[in-house]
Amino acid sequence: MFKTDVLIIGAGAAGLFCAGIAKQKGLNVIVIDHASKLAEKVRISGGGRSNFTNIDIDPQQPSKHFISENPRFCTSALSRYSAQDFVQWMRAKHVPFHEKHKGQLFCDRSSEDLIQALLLECDAGASGAHVQIMPSCKLEHLNHHDQATPYYEALTDQGRIQSQAVVVATGGLSIPQIGASDLGYRLAKQFGIRVTPTRPALVPLVFEPQAWSSFASLSGVSLPVLIEIGQGKKKTSFEEDLLFTHRGLSGPAALQISSYWHEEQALNINLLPHLDLGAFLLALKQQSKKLLLNELSTQLPNRLAQTWSHLNPEWLKSMPDLSNKSIQHITQSLQNWELRPQTTEGYKKAEVTAGGVDTRDLSQQTMQSKQAGLYFIGEVVDITGWLGGYNFQWAWSSAFACANGLASQLNKL
Ligand SMILES: Cc1cc2nc3c(=O)[nH]c(=O)nc-3n(C[C@H](O)[C@H](O)[C@H](O)COP(=O)(O)OP(=O)(O)OC[C@H]3O[C@@H](n4cnc5c(N)ncnc54)[C@H](O)[C@@H]3O)c2cc1C
Incomplete structure (x- = not known):
């Protein structure tokens, strides 16, 4: 049996970034992923060079670059952790990058640099907390125990994990060949959180x-x-x-x-x-x-x-x-x-999934859902960016908002 402050489901862009920031705030984190290789979508993104953000994003005009039943939902997270903030983070991690066109920033060498930086973030810092990443780990059930000190219990094929909070970062349905699944939407429904209809987007x-x-x-x-x-x-x-x-x-x-x-x-x-x-x-x-x-x-x-x-x-x-x-x-x-x-061409060829966890049931400040201690970040949420780095920026910004929310919930601020 594992015990931790936070369980993150999904070791992709949003899940790994959230884990690193949460750790620096002193939270112990376990990240599980059913895939054997971590962050596969990051690896294949941008033709292997990850278009990791777009410096043209205007958080005050979210409907310009984001599609959702409520595009204004992303303003808070995008303002508090902007494209410029992520650019600084990339510089601090010594990842070389360049602007291609229309504000799109790409890694100079390969997406692998970005993945290594995300993993390094999970290792770095002197907070005393740690991040444990468990690949090839399948979630069988997630239960919430509503006691004096409520907690979540995840039953997985690698054992039980008890945590005070759970972050769902399972991404969308596109490219099932590399691990996409509907788990995030199923978990939302299990806890009474609404899900807007999904459809393939950025698709031929x-x-x-x-x-x-x-x-x-x-x-x-x-x-x-x-x-x-x-x-x-x-x-x-x-x-x-x-x-x-x-x-x-x-x-x-x-x-x-x-x-x-x-x-x-x-x-x-x-x-x-x-x-x-x-x-x-x-x-x-x-x-x-x-x-x-x-x-x-x-x-x-x-x-x-x-x-x-x-x-x-x-x-x-x-x-x-x-x-x-x-x-x-x-x-x-x-x-x-x-x-x-x-x-x-459907989810097999789509870059993203439009629709998802209904923003009406999430806090725009923290990404916490109306189910206390359960958070949703990244593409699983009904926020879909344009082609050109917008989807990754949403992953970073929502993950950052969530890490702060977790720290505040678990009294680490
Ligand atoms: C070909 C392609 C190219 C792209 N290029 C770009 C680009 O250049 N710029 C850009 O901004 N966006 C790009 N995108 C979109 C971008 O990759 C996603 O929006 C982004 O990765 C979403 O981050 P996420 O963390 O929410 O989900 P993901 O990065 O998809 O991570 C989700 C993680 O959850 C795991 N998971 C899923 N189901 C389960 C389960 N049942 N149990 C446990 N774990 C599970 C997955 O294995 C995965 O590791 C591209 C997408 C594709 C498909």
Whole structure:
């Protein structure tokens, strides 16, 4: 039987960071994970270099970069532990990093540096407390004993663990191949905490095979686009690279918009976002004798222009032969291309899970749930960041808030 102040379930980004900070506040921590390798998602993130934060995060405008039934929930944690705070932490740990673009910070060498820094944090400090990490440890039951001094008892395949508090840091459902599970949501429900519906997010989009047959051969083609979803005040748009795949669309543009997409919704894509295409073609009609296909091949990837020309015979006309109406139609088709995905590639390919533990049942200051002593942090919570380091920052910020909450609950402040 093990006894500890805090049991953390999940040795991923949020769980390990929380363990290290809690230890420095004098708390003894046990971290269990059913996977044999720790922090696998950190390892594969950012193409193996972890895009570990984004310095453009504005905690006062959370709905700019975070999706949730209540985006304002993350303001407190993101303000009290900001991207700049994590940057300082990385510097203190001597992890070299660089900015790629749009405020995205990546490790220079490998995600392994970040994992080692997280593990070092669990070892460091002179608080007298310690962190014990137990990989390949399966939780069978979690019970709460409501006595004069209440405590939690976890039954695991490596023995019983008694703790005063439990932190659920089990992440989302994406990439089950490396250990994702629904345990966090099940624990929430067991203790009467609400869970909002979950869905794959930051995920490639898939089209009905027949409808996509003309575009399947474009697999591998990539171009910068403007992609939009929704109308009026609910419109969301991204200017990013779009990648064609055998089954649909991927690349940052499709991944970002997928987090906002719901079944049957249409997307609009502008394949030439920086060109006044109508005016450009009308001018060429006067000046050029070339085929429309040849003119548009200078603006679009060649394979894309070829495919479009197979769909519309007008593309094989020379510029002077195009009617104004035809130019209008071509402009519309390239700059307001309406597409209706059939589905997504699902949790197998999703980077994150949208939805999760309902923020109405959590404290935004401490991440403690309405069940005393039970906390939820990281991706298991209904907070989903954009692509670009936002999800890791949520993991760090919520973990930090939680560690402070634990210290306060267990009188270590
Ligand atoms: C391919 C890919 C690339 C990504 N790249 C980035 C990026 O560059 N930047 C970014 O900000 N975000 C990125 N993300 C998202 C980011 O990895 C997650 O949002 C982040 O890891 C969430 O942290 P977490 O601690 O909540 O969950 P995780 O890091 O997923 O950790 C959860 C832990 O809980 C454990 N666990 C699960 N179920 C159980 C159970 N039943 N029993 C015990 N333990 C359990 C898991 O094994 C895991 O170790 C990426 C995700 C993927 C899939």
